[in-house]
Amino acid sequence: MSTASAGSTVAPDFLAPDVLAPDFFDSEQVITCHDRATGLRAVIAIDNTRLGPGFGGTRWRPYATPEAAVIEAQRLAAAMTLKHACADLPYGGAKSVILADGPAALQGDERRAALLAFGEFVARTNGAYIPGVDMGTTPTDMRVIEERGGRAFCDEVDPGPYTARGVYAAMRAGVRHALQRDMDGVRVVVQGTGQVGASLARFAAADGAILSVADIDGARAQALADELGASVVDPHEAPFTDTDVFAPCAVARVLTADNASRVRAQVVAGAANDTLDSAEAGEALRAAGITVVPDFVANAGGVIQVHAGVVGWDESTLAEALEQIGGRVDGILAEAQERGVTPEQTARDLAAQRLTKAAN
Ligand SMILES: NC(=O)c1ccc[n+]([C@@H]2O[C@H](COP(=O)([O-])OP(=O)(O)OC[C@H]3O[C@@H](n4cnc5c(N)ncnc54)[C@H](O)[C@@H]3O)[C@@H](O)[C@H]2O)c1
Numbered sequence: 001m002s003t004a005s006a007g008s009t010v011a012p013d014f015l016a017p018d019v020l021a022p023d024f025f026d027s028e029q030v031i032t033c034h035d036r037a038t039g040l041r042a043v044i045a046i047d048n049t050r051l052g053p054g055f056g057g058t059r060w061r062p063y064a065t066p067e068a069a070v071i072e073a074q075r076l077a078a079a080m081t082l083k084h085a086c087a088d089l090p091y092g093g094a095k096s097v098i099l100a101d102g103p104a105a106l107q108g109d110e111r112r113a114a115l116l117a118f119g120e121f122v123a124r125t126n127g128a129y130i131p132g133v134d135m136g137t138t139p140t141d142m143r144v145i146e147e148r149g150g151r152a153f154c155d156e157v158d159p160g161p162y163t164a165r166g167v168y169a170a171m172r173a174g175v176r177h178a179l180q181r182d183m184d185g186v187r188v189v190v191q192g193t194g195q196v197g198a199s200l201a202r203f204a205a206a207d208g209a210i211l212s213v214a215d216i217d218g219a220r221a222q223a224l225a226d227e228l229g230a231s232v233v234d235p236h237e238a239p240f241t242d243t244d245v246f247a248p249c250a251v252a253r254v255l256t257a258d259n260a261s262r263v264r265a266q267v268v269a270g271a272a273n274d275t276l277d278s279a280e281a282g283e284a285l286r287a288a289g290i291t292v293v294p295d296f297v298a299n300a301g302g303v304i305q306v307h308a309g310v311v312g313w314d315e316s317t318l319a320e321a322l323e324q325i326g327g328r329v330d331g332i333l334a335e336a337q338e339r340g341v342t343p344e345q346t347a348r349d350l351a352a353q354r355l356t357k358a359a360n
Contacts, residue, residue, distance in 0.1 A: 022071065022074050022075060022078065024070075024074075026047070026074065026078065027045050027046060027047045027048075027074050027077060027078070028046050028047060028048060028049060028054075029044075029045075029046040029128070030043065030044070030045050030046075030070065030073070030074060031043065031044040031045075031046075031121065031125070032066075032070070033117075033118065033121040035114075035117035035118075035120070035121075037113075037117065038110075038113045038114050038117045039101075039114075040098065040114045040117040040118055041066070041069075041098070041099040042096060042097065042098045042099065042118055042121065043069050043070050043073040043096060043097050043099075044073070044094070044095075044096040044121065044122070044125065044129050045070070045073035045074045045076070045077035045094060045095050045096070046077065046092070046093075046094040046125070046128055046129055047074070047077035047078045047080065047081045047092070047093040047094060047095075048078075048081040048092050048093050048355070049092035049094075049128060050092060050355050050358050050359055051081075051084055051085060051089070051090055051091060051092050051354070051355065051358050052084075052089075052090040052091040052092050053091060053092055053094075053127055053128060053129070053130050054077070054080075054091070054092040054093060054094025054128055054129050054130065055080065055084070055091040055092065055093075055094060055129075055130040055132065055153060055303070055306075056076065056077055056080040056093060056094040056095035056096070056130075056131070056132065056134075057076075057095060057096075057131065057132045057133055057134025057135075057137065057154070058095075058096045058097070058098060058118070058131040058132070058133070058134055058136075058137045058141070058145075059072070059076070059095070059096070059097045059098070059134040059135050059136055059137070060097070060098040060100055060105065060134075060135070060136030060137050061097070061100050061135060061136050062099070062100045062101070062102060062103060063097070063099050063100075066099065069097045069099050072097055072252070073095050073096060073097045074095075075252075075274050076095035076097075076252075076273055076274060077093050077094050077095040078093060079093070079095075079273050079274055079295070079296045080092075080093035080094060080095055080296075080303075081093025081351070081355075082294075082296040082347065082348060082351045083296040083297070083299070083300050083303060084300075084303065085350070085351035085352075085354040085355055086294075086296060086297050086300065086328065086347055086350055086351050086354075087297075087300040087303065087304060087325075087328075088354070089300075089303060089304070089307050090307075091130075091303070091307075094128075094129050094130070095134075096118075096122075096129070096131055098114070098118060098136070098137075100136070105136060111141075112144055115141050115144040115145055116144060116145075116147060116148060118145060119144065119145035119146065119147060119148030119149075119150055120148045122145055122148065122150035122152070123148045123149040123150035124150075125150070127150075127151060129150075130150075130151050130152060130153055131145060131150075131152045131153070132152065132153040132154035132159070132302075132303075132306060133154040133158060133159065138158070139154055139155050139156055139157065139158055142154050142155035143155045153306045153309075153310075154302075154306060156309075157305065157309065158195065159301070159302030159303070159305050159306060160194075160195030160196050160199065160302065161195070161199050162301040162302050162304065162305035162318075162322060163195075163196050163271055163299050163300075163301040163302035163305075164195075164196045164197075164199030164200045164203065164271070164301065165199075165203070165301050165319075165322045166298065166299065166300055166301025166302075166304065166322045166325040167196065167200050167247070167249075167269065167270060167271045167298045167299055167301065167325075168200055168203040168204065169301075169322060169323050169324075169325045169326035169329070170269050170293045170297065170298035170299075170325050170326060170329045171183075171188075171200070171204070171245060171247065171267070171269040171270075171293070171298070172326055173293070173325075173326040173327075173329035173330045173333065174245070174267040174268075174269040174291050174293045174329065174333070175244070175245060175267055176330070177267075177291055177329075177330065177333040177334070177337075178266050178267045178291040179244065179266060179267070182207065183204055183207040183208060183209045184207060184208035184209070185208060185209070185210065186204075186208075186209045186210070186244045186245060187209070187210045187212070187243040187244045187245065188201070188204045188209045188210070188211055188212070188243065188244065188245040188246075188247060189211075189212045189213075189214065189233060189238050189241045189243045189245070189246050189247065189265070190204075190211065190212070190213045190214070190238075190247045190249055190270075191214045191215075191235060191238035191239065191246070191247065191248050191249060191250050191254065191270070191272075192214070192215060192235075192248070192249035192250025192251075192271075192272065193213050193214070193215040193217075193220050193221050193224045193249075194215075194220075194249065194250070196249050196271040196299075197213070197215075197247070197249030197250070197270075197271065198224050200247060200249060200270075200271065201213055201224060201228060201230065201247075202227075202228065205228040205229075205230070209245075210230075211225075211228050211229075211230035211231075212230055212231045212232070212233045212238075212241060212243065213225050213228075213230050213231075213232060213233070214232065214233045214234060214235040214237075214238035215235055215250070216235045216250075218232070221235075235250070239254050239255060239259070239262070239263060239265075240259070240262040240263060240264060241264065241265075242264045243264060243265050244265060244266055244267065245265055245266070245267045245268075245269060246263065246265035246267070246268050246270070247268075247269055247270035247271075248268070248270035248271070248272040248275050248295075249270050249271040249272055250272055251272060252272060252273055252274035252275065253274055253275065253276070253277040254272065254275060255268065255275055255276050255277065255281050255285065255292075256276075256277040256278065256281050257277070257278055257280035257281045257284055260281050260284035260285050260288065261284065261288070263285060263288070263290055265290065266289070266290060266291065267290070267291045267292075267293070268285070268290060268291070268292040268293065269292075269293040269298055270295065270298065270299075271295070271298065271299045272295060272299075273295055273296070273299065274295065275292075275295045276292070276295075276344065279342070279344070279345070282342040282343075282344045282345070283342060285342075286341075286342045286343075291333060291343070292342065292343055292344065293329055293332075293333070293343060294332065294343050294344045294346075294347040294348075296347065297325065297328055297329060297332060297347050298325065298329065300325060301322050301325065304318070304321050304322060304325075305318060305322075308321065332346050332347050332350070
């Protein structure tokens with residue numbers, strides 16, 4: 001998440017609380033936070049701490065209802081558990097959301113006061129929850145949160161570029177698997193031209209891919225298109241464009257059981273968390289012969305970079321770990337094909353094995 005986009009309008013997404021609500025008790029702990037002095041309302045969801053402290057970004061955006069915010073926090077926290085387990089990282093899964101009152105992000109003293117209040121709630125978890133950046137928050141915000149004594153990650157480096165490198169390794173693996181080719185001449189549609197989407201588009205363009213880009217911020221999409229010689233497509237039609245690869249890099253749950261039949265891409269590989277609204281969506285896409293790279297495997301580059309900082313890896317060790325995402329995707333796609341199940345199911349099974357092993 002770039003600082004520049006912290007103040008941008010956030011689009012409505014596809015959250016439908018009645019359909020998507022997880023069991024409230026799926027998470028280890030869900031904390032609703034209300035600071036009366038600043039009006040801050042936030043949710044911290046700690047999904048699973050079997051592998052380590054719950055780490056996951058803080059998303060700051062408007063929600064249609066408080067319930068939608070709780071559901072989003074729980075779903076994204078569960079995805080973090082899977083992400084860390086698949087990437088073999090010593091963290092649990094967690095996530096937090098701060099409920100914005102309107103589309104314009106708080107700035108200046110008001111923003112700082114809200115973040116300090118949030119930092120107090122983070123500190124109260126006594127290390128069980130470690131925030132990081134996500135849509136609507138920045139490394140500067142993490143440093144403010146830490147002033148209340150809790151720990152935060154991503155307080156110096158924005159993980160976005162590292163996430164993009166990992167997603168690109170995952171995309172190449174998806175294309176190898178489904179199309180048996182490299183990226184030269186492959187048509188790619190990137191939905192969301194923010195921090196990750198723009199870097200991803202640049203990587204693909206540099207390897208000869210033919211790019212189309214989409215963003216609800218039309219000027220941002222156009223600027224990237226001009227830079228890359230790409231075309232611009234409607235942000236809401238992006239998932240259904242006639243293309244080889246669709247890369248969701250914006251909001252969650254853009255692919256659903258209802259709209260899966262409209263997807264024309266042969267490969268789906270992107271950064272957005274929680275891209276599929278349900279297992280049924282994944283099954284429908286598999287039945288249609290579409291290779292969907294699990295988002296929580298593809299977008300682990302950012303958390304890998306965070307871990308590299310914690311344990312002191314040098315740049316080449318980090319670069320190798322980011323490239324390994326591609327190898328992991330190769331293995332997951334091959335196994336899924338052999339078993340006749342979705343790649344997401346295969347990756348979930350891999351995560352479950354690691355979690356079970358950690359418990360023994
Ligand atoms: N930044 C990371 O390290 C990281 C790590 C893992 C996952 N992700 C996920 O990747 C996605 C992108 O992250 P980012 O850091 O690039 O965020 P960002 O805020 O920098 O960019 C998101 C972009 O998407 C656009 N957008 C919003 N709604 C849209 C819509 N409906 N259609 C098209 N465009 C839309 C925004 O205008 C913005 O340009 C998010 O879902 C995020 O959770 C990011």
